[in-house]
Amino acid sequence: MTSPVPEPQSVAFGQEIEYRAALREAIRQEMRADPRVILIGEEVGRYGGAYGVSKGLLEEFGEARVLDTPISEAAIVGTAIGAAMTGLRPIAELMYVDFAYLAMDQIANQAAKIRYMFGGQIGVPMVLRATMGTGRSSGAQHSQSLEALFWHTPGLRVALPATVSDAYFLLRQAIHSPDPVVFLEHKALYASKGVLQDQAPPMGVAVSRRPGQHLTLVTYSRQLHHCLQAADELAAEGIEAEVLDLRTLNPLDLETLAQSVRRTGRALIVTEDTLTAGASAELSALIQEACFDYLEEPILRLSGEDIPIPVSPPLEAGSVPSPDRIARAARRLLRRRG
Amino acid sequence: MTSPVPEPQSVAFGQEIEYRAALREAIRQEMRADPRVILIGEEVGRYGGAYGVSKGLLEEFGEARVLDTPISEAAIVGTAIGAAMTGLRPIAELMYVDFAYLAMDQIANQAAKIRYMFGGQIGVPMVLRATMGTGRSSGAQHSQSLEALFWHTPGLRVALPATVSDAYFLLRQAIHSPDPVVFLEHKALYASKGVLQDQAPPMGVAVSRRPGQHLTLVTYSRQLHHCLQAADELAAEGIEAEVLDLRTLNPLDLETLAQSVRRTGRALIVTEDTLTAGASAELSALIQEACFDYLEEPILRLSGEDIPIPVSPPLEAGSVPSPDRIARAARRLLRRRG
């Protein structure tokens, strides 16, 4: 399982690659650069990851650094914590973010709080990767979007890459983070393609993916693509929507967000997680606080329905925002008072 | 451990009793009325509960119905789920809500979703009691307020009694609920006293604890008392704050909330949980959506700091809202534009 010294191979900047390949390359580059980086989780090795992200890594880095584990989510996270405290830089993987519920004590009571409880003596530099979201009729226990839980937990960084370049760069940045990062990969994006740029902004910088002066679409992860589609539709009708990709929720780029909404006076927040007490609630509250005097219209939230995710394909698709529903909500936001 | 037929003893309506006694009486009455009701958790029997809530219940109802468990939070909740599905009405106790993180799969992936995943065939009529909040310097893993997690999970009811009467009636209602109820008891309230009324509104009805026309203080659980103190202070200065006790977050009485804020034009939300992506975010978003045209001022959130709870007493006390801070924020809300 040991491998020869890796070829000094450069990443495919400027080329079109898959989201999952971008993730793989990010891990590969960091593992090559730093022997302390390890990958640990269920089926990350021989199987190559449930969605193929880590294919080939076991062959290159060997069993000591690419560790297939038993089905023990809590121990996987706990092991990563201990390893991070004693010199390794673990990338732990939960096959689905729904399984974070099995490891929540380790994630929220331990990883997130260790630096604080111990008075700053040590941090927990680990990345917790997990697959989120709908799109494959995987049912109520394999389709959730749980970013709000992590965002609500002080001490955790939360990254939600929507593009190939962000998959690559945010993951590399996450591996370098001195604090634990929950890194959420949307299952509907793994096979998506895009050009890998040669750089990307750091965590905590939102990116405007499309300019516009009539309203601001605030989003991240897969819903970015739905928003862009909707914005195209709207543009054909003369409505110009700015599409803001938050990229990370912690740290959050409140300034870019506030500036956009102050300019447009209208905000439509689009997330896939369950609406009530979800990420869109915090975004709505923040925008209201920062832009109160600039708002022409109420801030709208278009999020997942307040239901568990059903398996049946028409129900699953109907339970989260779609380009069509985004465009309709945006139109209504602009039409209300002429 | 078996007991003689219980005396037909009536509850102390009209008398002043402790919050913990009110909880105990609620459990006792329901256990007397319905042999299917059981109490299960760590130290609920011989010890009488970490905060003395269940003292005497083992003696009255015996080991078959008051079950001391090993330290196995996930299995405690899972056992309650299975029991609820097969004919019992379990009241499960987590000593601290912080330990819910150990049982989150059972709470959020199972209890909350079973009715839905199984197409409505069966519900999970159980109550999950837990101690929440700050006040005893118990540290980062024994002091959290995690209501937002449960509120964000479709399928779970969430109750947060602030008064002795609500401790009694909401708990009885929760035991009758056909759906799982997360019932959060604030540790700083157990020894508080109040008159036990002979009735209380159902879950899902907010109660105005104090009338007022200048602003609305929106709160629940222990912070209700802080808000009432602040309102008294403010009244001396001629500011009349309506204090709204939400009592339950799911179901939520949005109508009462919206009516109040529409009338006052100003809302200050006061919760003890971590601010970011917490319960106050959802409340802020909801108020904004329902009252946009009526707001004189931005909706304010006064919540727990975005930090783990520190042990040192001055830090702990400074990390959550206090009557003084509530009053100051309220004054500023009224002063801004004269």
Next chain:
Amino acid sequence: MSETIPVATRLELLRTMIRIRAFEERVGELFLRGETAGSMLHLSVGEEGAAAGIALAMQPGDTFTTHHRGHGIFVARGGDTQRMMAEIAGKITGYCRGKGGSMHIADMSLGHLGANAIVGGGIPAVVGAGLASKTLGQGSVSVAFFGDGAMQQGICFESMNLAALWKLPVVFAAINNQYGMGTRIDRASATLDFAGRARGFGLEAVEVDATQPERVWIAASALIERARAGQGAGFIVANGYRFYGHARKDKSPYRDPAEEAEGRKRDPILNQKNLLIGEGLLTETEYEAFWQAANLEMDAAESFAKQSEWPGLSTMFEDVYDPSSPPPVPVEERLNRVLGGAL
């Protein structure tokens, strides 16, 4: 412990295993043709001996939970293959109105407390069912079915300890097919003596060959009746082999082809057939008739599933809460309220 097994049961074991396999092969075909809902379908082909052997040892009124590979168990417990197939196809006529799919089939009337997509997630519920049985004097036993993979999940051991401590009428049934997804058990578990592990939690524990369904039935019957009699909770591990990949499309590249060939030879259906034919209790013709009946049953199930309707969009909001309270407010309606200026 009864070592005798009625002839009717011996034949029923075979008939049940054939029905399971016919069911699994049929839904596997539907999956490959894109006629099932969802990206995941886990077939129990090769493991029918464990399902039939344990399930037939249970009594009416007994309850159980299963895992993501649970179709076979439920077929053996009397599940309606039409409603099962409709559920797997995501149709409104399915057991869960299309909301649960393959990994969440349940049927309260048959004691099926639910399949589970969380490895180990359904285990503690049987402790609760056992507790209810004991407290209310229901006389039932509750059985948790799960895979070898769940033997590394903490909840499994917390549940075992509770069931043993309280001497509940509960049996834990591990179906060991040697793999958890792509991971062979010896790469997931520090010891392979699962029965020994279960004894460490106070359970009466037994290990059986899942490809010999009669042995499974005998061992399971003893454990189940012991538990029913209040003598304590039990554990059975039934060792077999997963003939297909983890999910229907997985070609198991991580398995040694020689091992696979060997594993597929250990076929519980052929074993049982040969046993019965050898003893003169079955003829080839009767065996074929079992298959024909099973295939006809699956034809009917398939057309039932196909002809059934998709659930209507509004059903999405049903079943979150008890019907006595209002359903969640749809996002669309919330937008209407905000934009309409009404509450």
Next chain:
Amino acid sequence: MSETIPVATRLELLRTMIRIRAFEERVGELFLRGETAGSMLHLSVGEEGAAAGIALAMQPGDTFTTHHRGHGIFVARGGDTQRMMAEIAGKITGYCRGKGGSMHIADMSLGHLGANAIVGGGIPAVVGAGLASKTLGQGSVSVAFFGDGAMQQGICFESMNLAALWKLPVVFAAINNQYGMGTRIDRASATLDFAGRARGFGLEAVEVDATQPERVWIAASALIERARAGQGAGFIVANGYRFYGHARKDKSPYRDPAEEAEGRKRDPILNQKNLLIGEGLLTETEYEAFWQAANLEMDAAESFAKQSEWPGLSTMFEDVYDPSSPPPVPVEERLNRVLGGAL
């Protein structure tokens, strides 16, 4: 396995246990006088033999996690009693700047990866530390200390399995004081053979009398050195008795007074004292001198704690994230921004 124990170690075991008890008695007094932070204080009086015996068998560079009753273990591993007491008092000079208190003392320089207020919460971290040791060739062993109560937490077994599976330099140390809060172990655990349970997860396991510290040391040394040599992870359960209540004020009404009286007779300090005096390795005067030194040390610790300052309010926002990034924005400042109209 070495059955010999150096005389210096035998004396050090006694001295360490005396320091632990002096520490515990002192913080217990401070607690009763309201001079510690927090409502919970768990003393390890009676359990010093487990702490000293295992901790002294560890080497510099070895790492460990402890539980809510962890003062004694850390005293034995070299913890600075002044900073410990200051932490317990919630002062800025404490190990955790007053943020952690009694249940979260840690010291990275001494390999103390942290006490934990979640029963079982600190256990998996030693698997990670063992993994780092193995991967990076650190040569260290990592030891998880926990109570008998954690033997019913799922995470304990997941961790054991991983450590054994990967043959990590890890030892699990259960301090069995017969109770988890008010629950006697036989009402919490279906079997009391914890070593047998651990063997079910592939660990080399041993049971010892915690009131005989030399036996603890010998057994622990063997396990630790075996683990260090790459021969596999180990488990030790040390049986003793909790002299006081669960927390300092608990009078243990749930315990049988006769049992208590019996339990308190099994005093590891007296056992060791008598052993050494009997062999002529210690005099009463030397024994008294150990106590005097320990009491003086605790006087100094107490005044250090008392004279130390409370943490300033603004320190609340420090240590949430690495200092290279900005701290969380205080609620007050958020209000200023909103009301000031600025961002």
